[in-house]
């Protein structure tokens with residue numbers, strides 16, 4: 001018992017693929033205080049009740065993006081979600097939807113990481129200027145064009161929320177479209193022509209069915225649905241510019 005005397009039941013999905021035929025739920029009783037997070041609840045289970053429970057976390061302050069879980073069916077950062085909000089009911093914690101389970105609550109992120117690498121999430125220059133010439137300057141207005149999208153922490157909650165990604169994992173998905181838009185909108189970047197084929201492809205931006213749940217669950221208010229919509233506009237312009245100009249949209 002804690003000083004507050006409260007305990008909550010947490011049902012956790014357990015699955016060790018090398019020994020279990022299928023996932024199952026295991027229930028634990030966890031004491032908590034007003035500020036005990038779901039992540040701390042899982043840590044209590046691992047430290048005090050069952051050391052075999054597997055899950056990811058790192059920063060404990062909604063920065064690293066590694067602690068995403070489904071909490072009562074909703075994608076959440078477990079370090080930023082509190083047990084008090086579910087009491088006196090019980091809590092069900094599952095791995096993020098739409099990703100293969102590696103073990104218990106840890107999912108395989110390979111698909112997202114491969115997609116991320118392909119969009120080249122860094123500033124591309126036709127020609128780098130020497131360091132001696134100083135930094136690439138940018139006005140507040142230019143910064144404002146992409147700043148919101150630069151807050152993405154790759155937590156994958158938007159993928160767990162996206163029904164289209166759940167149906168077809170070839171879809172690039174909301175996080176990739178937000179990050180791609182972040183770099184394409186940066187006045188210092190010259191890599192738009194390299195990224196547009198990914199936006200325009202069949203599994204690119206046009207596969208989005210405009211559900212918008214990705215933006216609701218985003219813990220950083222990145223609003224990936226807005227990035228998708230802007231990418232649709234950019235994709236349309238890219239198409240017409242390529243159609244009209246023999247030298248292509250970036251000429």
Ligand code: FES
Pocket residue numbers: 057058059060061062063064065066067068077078079080
């Ligand atoms: Fe880093 Fe939750 S532990 S975001």
